[in-house]
Amino acid sequence: MKEIDTRELENQISASNDIESVNNISNIIPELSVSQYLEELLKIHKMEAKDVIKAANLERTYGYKIFSGDKNPGRPKLLAIALAMQLSHEEVQRLLYYAKEEKLYVKNSWDRVIWYGLEKHLGVSDINIILHDFGLVPLLK
Incomplete structure (x- = not known):
C-alpha cells in the first residue's frame, strides 16, 4: 500500500464527517x-x-x-x-x-x-x- 501524502490526508480529514473515520485512515505513516x-x-x-x-x-x-x-x-x-x-x-x-x-x-x-x-x-x-x-x-x- 502506498503511503498517504500530507495534502491527500488533509483532504480526507476535510471530507470526513466524524473523528472515527479520520482515525481509521490507514497508511498515514508507518510507526x-x-x-x-x-x-x-x-x-x-x-x-x-x-x-x-x-x-x-x-x-x-x-x-x-x-x-x-x-x-x-x-x-x-x-x-x-x-x-x-x-x-x-x-x-x-x-x-x-x-x-x-x-x-x-x-x-x-x-x-x-x-x-x-x-x-x-x-x-x-x-x-x-x-x-x-x-x-x-x-x-x-
Whole structure:
C-alpha cells in the first residue's frame, strides 16, 4: 500500500464527517522506532552500520547501540548519521520524526548549515568546520 501524502490526508480529514473515520485512515505513516527506520535506510542505501558509524564520527559501541535500539540518540547524533548516510532531506525529516526530534528548519542558521551539508553531501568534519566558521555549536564535539 502506498503511503498517504500530507495534502491527500488533509483532504480526507476535510471530507470526513466524524473523528472515527479520520482515525481509521490507514497508511498515514508507518510507526517505526529509530533503529527500525535506520535498518530500513541501511538496506535502501546498501550500507553497513559499521561504515555509517565511522563516517558519522560516533564512538563505535555507542553507534551500535543506536542501530540496535539500545540508545535513543539526540538530534545532533541523528544528523551526523544522516550526513554519513547521505540521506535525502525527506529521509532526514522522517528520521527526526521517528526520534520525536524537531525537524530541520532552514530559517534557523544552524539547521541551514546542516541542510546545506545534506544537499552538498558533506561529511561531519566538513560541517563542523562550517559551523565553527559561523560561530555556531559543532554538530558533534
